Amino acid sequence: MPLYLLPLFPLLGFALLICLPRLFPGKSGGLLGSATVLASFLVALVRFLGQTDVPAHETLWTWLPNMALNANLSVGFYLDQLSALMILIITGVGFLIHVYSLSYMSHDPKFTRFFAFLNFFVAMMLILVLADSYPLMFVGWEGVGTASYLLIGFWYAGRHADTTNPQLADDSNREGISNSNAARKAFIMNRIGDLGFMLGMFLIYKLYGTLSIPELAERAESTRVAVAGIELACLFLLVGAIGKSGQLPLTTWLPDAMAGPTPVSALIHAATMVTAGVYLVARSHFLYDLAPTASLWVAWIGGLTALYGALSALNQHDIKKILAYSTVSQLGYMFMAVGLHAYSAGVFHLLTHAFFKALLFLAAGAVIHALHDQQDVRQMGGMRKFMPFTHLVSLAGVLAISGIPIWSGFFSKDAILAAAYESSPFLYVIGLGVALLTAFYMGRWYFLVWRGEYRGNVAHPHDADLTMKVPLGILAALATFGGLLNIPSFIGGNHAFDTYLGRAIPLHTHEIAASTEWLLTGLAVAAGVIGLLWAASEHRRRSLADGPLGALSTNALYLDVLYDNAVSAPSRTLAGAFDSVDRGTDGVINGIARNAGAPGGLFTLWQSGFVRAYAVSMLLGTALMLGYWALKTIGSGA
Incomplete structure (x- = not known):
């Protein structure tokens, strides 16, 4: 074909x-x-x-x-x-x-x-x-x-x-x-x-x-x-x-x-x-x-973006924006990998991310659909009672993105952290910290939406219908078992995905002892587990929202505010100044145009379209010409 x-x-x-x-x-x-x-x-x-x-x-x-x-x-x-x-x-x-x-x-x-x-x-x-x-x-x-x-x-x-509801129309x-x-x-x-x-x-x-x-x-x-x-x-x-x-x-x-x-x-x-x-x-x-310098820029921009996205996701309240900042962070992981020339690791995380993040977004959509467009996680809770199927597939997505074995994110994220450990200790620390934060904010997302008591005002929310359940189920299976495509050799696998992609892209070969890889894997899994436990504790105590980190996260580290003050506001001020000048210039030019057009306006009064008015005009014109001729003749005779 x-x-x-x-x-x-x-x-x-x-x-x-x-x-x-x-x-x-x-x-x-x-x-x-x-x-x-x-x-x-x-x-x-x-x-x-x-x-x-x-x-x-x-x-x-x-x-x-x-x-x-x-x-x-x-x-x-x-x-x-x-x-x-x-x-x-x-x-x-x-x-x-x-x-x-x-x-x-x-x-x-x-x-x-x-x-x-x-x-x-x-x-x-x-x-x-x-x-x-x-x-x-x-x-x-x-x-x-x-x-x-x-x-x-x-x-x-x-x-x-x-x-037809005016309030709804205005909103x-x-x-x-x-x-x-x-x-x-x-x-x-x-x-x-x-x-x-x-x-x-x-x-x-x-x-x-x-x-x-x-x-x-x-x-x-x-x-x-x-x-x-x-x-x-x-x-x-x-x-x-x-x-x-x-x-x-x-x-x-x-x-x-x-x-x-x-x-x-x-x-x-x-x-x-x-x-x-x-x-x-x-x-x-x-x-x-x-281009080693450009590659290093790719890796560091990815690492810093992963950290920025994770911190911004910690205390968001919109069910989709938590996932959006998570996407920013996970893309940072991918950039970090390809910047370190671990292309296969970055592309493999691209694949597993497509499975579990599409799953999480569609699960969030099912919740929004059931709650009549409600997106605030503070108005949810206990949804597992009303939507048991969507709850289970959502849990699979959360475990996958948190890097818990055997879910797909465990395999793809581990490969990126191993590449970072080998190339840059600083990027490895950032990556491991982001793994902890990822498990926390996704655990928080899970507990606020699915656990506890229902806090919303929509009576009897319903689970997704079959047309929505089938894609959710398939994506949940892929998010759960997709990581098995690239089982590393230190746990008995053959790096099947790396071997496949290596036919088109150079492979990044690890020179890490098996004992070290086991240690790195243990640290990554521990970060995921600790993050989920932290989320469970936060769900009971709700301390994050009251602290400075909560405010910083809710406002996405004030990056939008910075752009607004540094770029948008000066641009609007400059545009306003140009507008004022333009309006002033228009006023002067329009005034000149009006003064120049005033005499013409008087003459237009004669253009009435009536024959008698034109006849009077001709008569007066003839009289003026005769008068001028008579005065000139008299003056010449004198």
Whole structure:
């Protein structure tokens, strides 16, 4: 099966649903959107099963031939082990989220449009990971950015815009403004990252004379290029990765992106788009392997972002924002790994994170759905009595992200911590501390939502229906057993995932004694267990909210406040000043225009359209001319 079928199916779904929505009444639009992604998943599965060690490279047509680049740039798709893994994640998890959305979005008046946007996103994400060149990757990069903007701001008028209740309508209007602002914030902050990506592409072409990824992989080591140029190109690409993956300092857009429907959070901000930055660094490994300084920047930005996200998640109250800051933190882990050249560890955590974080977001969506859009965890509690199935799958997700054996996060997080221990003691300490904080805030999320007494005001909340339960159950199984794909050798495994991905990306080989690896594993598991016990204690005592750490966490370390005071407020002041000058200038210019036009206004009085007025005008004109002639004649005679 040709690779172009992968993005083609969801693109066709998008075109049909957005152009001919009336042909798909009821849930038929959602069924079509889901079917197109399922078709792409089947193609991805066939290509994965039939894959060889030789990458597949399929060219569709020549793009920009002999133009400014002075080289033929093709539209083509490139499939190796890395891109094969990514297309399975995108289409597999994407299909489950589409199915879940059939129920979750069933009462939304823009149901068909929602699935059109989801299809567009999946198509653009597939183009991004299959692209055989950086410019084509950038097309997918911008496409997922556009789709993200459309989906974050999907409820731009609020969820209850059509209600007859004035109070609900007013609240919905305020919510719509907030949602629109969140979409604009994500779009604008990502433009900074996009500028870095473009500068990186320009410099790579200047250095190597090509932007084809397969060609660059061949030329990188053999072509003599100044190290400083490679370092700068990699730093520019890092700026692009930071923007798309919500890393410091461009991280504040991602928590606000929770304004979109919960399936959007699960698909875009957990499993796919926000991992594009990690994919970019891993795909560009042939450059980062030659740029130690840029790689160190990647690792440290990842480590600091992991710590920032974990601290910000400690005392949040929105059920989705806790998970959003957790995503920021887990992405930091991935960046730390790829920055240390442990590409397989970073990509493996990308895979397991797609399972357990998509699961947690969809479980949160089921709770929100049951509580009629309530998202404050302080208004929940005891939900396990009403939603036993969702409670069990949520527990699996919490144990996975906390790194508890045998759940998937235990295996992927351990590999990152081992790489950090070998390369940088400081990053290892940060990573271990983040593991402790992760278990705490996710334990807090679990206890506030599922344990204790119910504190809400919705009578008889109900569990998810079958359409939502099936994706939750599949993701729970993957989150539980997905780590078995990469069992390390010191506990009797054969690193199957590392072996597979090593055919496309260089492997980071550990030089750590088995006894040391057991010690590191014990410390990581202890951090997870202690974090969960701390969360249980905090649930009884509630001391965090009253302390300075609680306030610091609730305000996400005041980073948004800092940006508002340092960037937004001065910008608004400057814009106000320009507006005042503009208004003043307009006043002067309008005054001159009015004075210049005043005489003309008098003459327009004569243009009445009445024949008698024109006759009087002609008579008076004739009389004035005769009078002037008579006075001139008399004057000449005198």
